[in-house]
Amino acid sequence: MSSYRELARTPGVARIIAAQLTARFPSGMVSLGILIHVEHLTHSYGAAGTVLAAMSIGQAVAGPITSRWMGRWGMRPVLSLLTLIYAAAITVVAVVALPVPVLVALGLIAGLATPPVQSAVRTIYPKLVNSRQLTALYSLDASLQEIIWVVAPVLVTFLALQVSSVLALLVIAVVALAGGAWFIFSPEVGRVRIPRSRAAFGRVLRKPTVLLTTAIGLMFIGSAAAVEAGIVAAFGEGGVESGLVLAAYALGSLAGGLGSGGIPMRPSSTARRLCIVTLGTALTLIMVDNPWWLALALFIAGVGFAPALAAMLAGTSASVKFSETAEAYGWINTGQLIGAALGSMAAGFAIDGTGPTGAYLVSIAMIVVATVIAAVFYRGFPDLRHRDASPMPDTEQLPVIA
Structure with a gap:
């Protein structure tokens, strides 16, 4: 701390x-x-x-x-x-x-x-x-947004x-x-x-880390949207149980993010942290109607949520020029929005067919895909164990702090 x-x-x-x-x-x-x-x-x-x-x-x-x-x-x-x-x-x-x-x-x-x-x-x-403070700041940001x-x-x-x-x-x-x-x-x-970017619009997606983070974020946030839809379907929008389970998810994310702020990030960090999310999400299938079990399962999933997001944010920052960072994060946010929409839609169809369990299966499938992408292409993330997450300087024009 x-x-x-x-x-x-x-x-x-x-x-x-x-x-x-x-x-x-x-x-x-x-x-x-x-x-x-x-x-x-x-x-x-x-x-x-x-x-x-x-x-x-x-x-x-x-x-x-x-x-x-x-x-x-x-x-x-x-x-x-x-x-x-x-x-x-x-x-x-x-x-x-x-x-x-x-x-x-x-x-x-x-x-x-x-x-x-x-x-x-x-x-x-x-x-x-x-x-040296930047990695901890990204972890804090990813954690506090749960509020x-x-x-x-x-x-x-x-x-x-x-x-x-x-x-x-x-x-x-x-x-x-x-x-x-x-x-x-x-x-x-x-x-x-x-600084005004001199690169063509969208060119930042050629950066492996930006493309990976956008793709992983799409599946990652889609998984979260799907499991949340399943919880609401199981216990109702206004049910106390829904609030309990979803609060446990957010609490796990807050705890995980704050606890991981000082851990150096390596290329495999995103995949490792997503494994925790995958484990917790998979545990939802053991007792699909028990709110206390689901709260525990999603607390475990949450422990990996903010740390995985922080690893992707820090990796993106370290992989682009300062003039490209805003657009890079814009693409990442767009991927997450699309993922949330797809996850909610797929979960909705699954709930109509098989009930809340269908939504959990959608969530598991999406988080497994995210984890596999992060693991297979882990070399696309920078090694931040011996360097910071600061953006690369722009050769044409440096940022000004007045």
């Missing part, structure tokens, strides 16, 4: 982590908020699902593009404009009764305008701490079902604006300038 104490004493670290978590908090609320609101408005889960699908498509398409824009026009202008458009789209959905096609269009706009805060902050990290996925869904569900779905969406818009402003106007965001 000494590495985390050192991080806490580093100027700006606590502030930027808190600000980015707040700015990203709506991402854990918006799907459920829109689902409940549009269903209340149209009395159709199909319509609600269509709006959500449009938003997901927008996010997946825009991720690499808006992340790359930050190197062309600067982080603050890009994040400010997108945050305003995103909040405006959510607000219109909340307060105006509109036909489904218009709601779908607004969902697409909200997806396209989702601020790339995750790409921005992970681009800032290498300029915020010294090189979003535990607290946000509970909050938005309570607001939407117990108070008003309109209020829930307005809260999302307000948090997006307030959290976005806190992050955008943080001194660290103003001090770091991303």
Whole structure:
């Protein structure tokens, strides 16, 4: 834990982590908020699902593009404009009764305008701490994001079902604006300038680590989405058991991420850590209806979750030029979004056919594929045992910290 104490004493670290978590908090609320609101408005889960699908498509398409824009026009202008458009789209959905096609269009706009805060902050990290602190910072980032996925869904569900779905969406818009402003106007965001990339759009995917992390992330996050769908199907959306099991998953991830922050990363680290996730996910099949067993199984899976994500993030950082980092993380986020959509869809069909067990089988299949890819192509990840995770310098133009 000494590495985390050192991080806490580093100027700006606590502030930027808190600000980015707040700015990203709506991402854990918006799907459920829109689902409940549009269903209340149209009395159709199909319509609600269509709006959500449009938003997901927008996010997946825009991720690499808006992340790359930050190197062309600067982080603050890009994040400010997108945050305003995103909040405006959510607000219109909340307060105006509109036909489904218009709601779908607004969902697409909200997806396209989702601020790339995750790409921005992970681009800032290498300029915020010294090189030996960077691995621990990526582990801390991967761990603390679990707060979003535990607290946000509970909050938005309570607001939407117990108070008003309109209020829930307005809260999302307000948090997006307030959290976005806190992050955008943080001194660290103003001090770091991303050099404009001279490479063609998408060329960063030729980097083996970026391509591997995108592919692995697709299957990895898809597996998590599938097992979560299975848990909800088994115990119900509002069941205490669902909350218990999913909280255990997040708690395991938090514990694993914090515990692995000081462990040096080798090329095989991603595969090793994914093996833990695979083991825990496979254990769900032993007692598929026992919430206590499932909580234990997913706690074990969670222990490998954040560490595996941290290994991929650190490996990506060390494998690209600084000017390419934002776009690289944009592609990785897009892969994860696609994976979540595919995992949820496949799990849904499996649940219709064989019940929650089908979703667990989908999850196991996807995490096994992710682990196999990481193990077979492990040489595509850098060896960080004797070096730091700092990005490679740009020969044309170095980043400036004023």
